[in-house]
Amino acid sequence: MKYFVASDIHGDSYWAERIINEFIASKADRLILLGDTLYHGPRNDLPSHHAPKKVIEILNAHADKILAVRGNCDTEVDQMVLNFPIMADYIYLVDEGTVFFVTHGHIYNPFKLPPTLPEGAVFLMGHSHVAEDTMFTSESGLTFRYMNPGSPSLPKENTKPSYIIIENGKAELLEF
8 A cells, every 4th residue: 555644734725736636646545634634723824725615625526545633723513524534533554564653743742652652663743834754762762753744835944845655664755
C-alpha cells in the first residue's frame, strides 16, 4: 500500500484541490488527513482561499480513499457533511512491519505519548503547522521518528507546504 499524508487544510479550497491532485499523481492508495480539515480556528488567520463548502465537495468526491483523524478544529457538525470518518483521535497503521501512530497532535504529541507506542515507531501528527522529520527520544528513553507534514494553507516557522508519502514501510517528507 502507498499512503499520501496531509494535514491542517483549514478549509482552504486551493490546497484541498492541490492535495487531491498530488494524491492522484502519486498513485497512492489512500489519503490520510491529520485533522483540522474545514475550519481555521480562533488562533489562526483565515486562509486565503477559505471555502469550506468547496473543500467538502472536493474531499467527498474521494471519500472511499480517505482515512482521517480528528483535529482540535474538527467537530461533530463537520462529520455530518463529510462522507468519511473524521472523529477518531488516532489510528495505528502497520506497513511492512513499521508501526505508524497517526494523530492530530492536540491530545498525543512527542511530549505526551500514547501508552502503547512501540520502540522505533513513526509518530505522524499535524497541529503545529511546522513541517518536520526528526528522530526523537522521550523522557522514558523511547526512540521514535517524528514526522509532521505541516499545514499547506497556514504554514508556520518558515516551513514550506509539505506532505508525507508512506510506501513499503518507509516514509518521506516532500514539498509541494
